[in-house]
Amino acid sequence: VGKVDQKNSLQKFINGDGKGYQLPQIAFAGRSNVGKSSLVNSVTGRTSIVTSDRPGETQSLNFYRLGHLLTVVDLPGYGFAYAKEMKKQEWGELMKNYFVSCRGRLKVIYLLIDSRHGLKSNDCEMIKFFVENNVKFKIVMTKTDLVLISILAKRVYQVLRELKELTGKLFPFSDLILASSYTKSGIGYIKDDIVQVEAR
Numbered sequence: 001v002g003k004v005d006q007k008n009s010l011q012k013f014i015n016g017d018g019k020g021y022q023l024p025q026i027a028f029a030g031r032s033n034v035g036k037s038s039l040v041n042s043v044t045g046r047t048s049i050v051t052s053d054r055p056g057e058t059q060s061l062n063f064y065r066l067g068h069l070l071t072v073v074d075l076p077g078y079g080f081a082y083a084k085e086m087k088k089q090e091w092g093e094l095m096k097n098y099f100v101s102c103r104g105r106l107k108v109i110y111l112l113i114d115s116r117h118g119l120k121s122n123d124c125e126m127i128k129f130f131v132e133n134n135v136k137f138k139i140v141m142t143k144t145d146l147v148l149i150s151i152l153a154k155r156v157y158q159v160l161r162e163l164k165e166l167t168g169k170l171f172p173f174s175d176l177i178l179a180s181s182y183t184k185s186g187i188g189y190i191k192d193d194i195v196q197v198e199a200r
């Protein structure tokens, strides 16, 4: 795993400095604190779990090369309560630029949802955006180790029902992945799923 660039790297990446630009991409998105850094670290195989207890800290797009196969894009977290309007606007522009410039290469977005909370309103906005822009997405429910299995089952059912309403069609159960970066459950499944991208 090689990290292509760290800070505000989109332009460089687009200009071709980032070696992974021509590769197919998969991206991870989600609300701040959903467990995205931990999950990306687990999936890309970096040993140290770098986490932040300051939600909203990650403002840039991070690109990681996964061998010669593809590029993993870590999209900045959204929905932090204290975000100023300007920041939200900046975030929106960053995302829009990214989607426009990488549209053809972006194969799938994994949208992370905290298993304890289910879909929040900004997650729903995100999903509507994906639907409107024809972005293929899957759901990863994170931190499953923190939720009783009976509660988790109910939450999955509820999320699937909401996804049906948002997308206007039945959301495939196989596109909803349960994961925990702590127990590593589901991580192998996500890795396998990512590898399939090459074949798509």
Ligand code: GDP
Pocket: 030, 031, 032, 033, 034, 035, 036, 037, 038, 039, 050, 051, 052, 053, 055, 056, 077, 142, 143, 144, 145, 146, 179, 180, 181, 182, 183
């Ligand atoms: P991000 O803001 O979405 O990048 O989230 P982080 O990966 O920084 O995680 C936010 C908080 O959730 C940290 O305190 C992590 O230790 C914790 N966390 C992340 N993943 C898991 C998980 O799978 N299980 C548990 N119990 N906690 C997690």
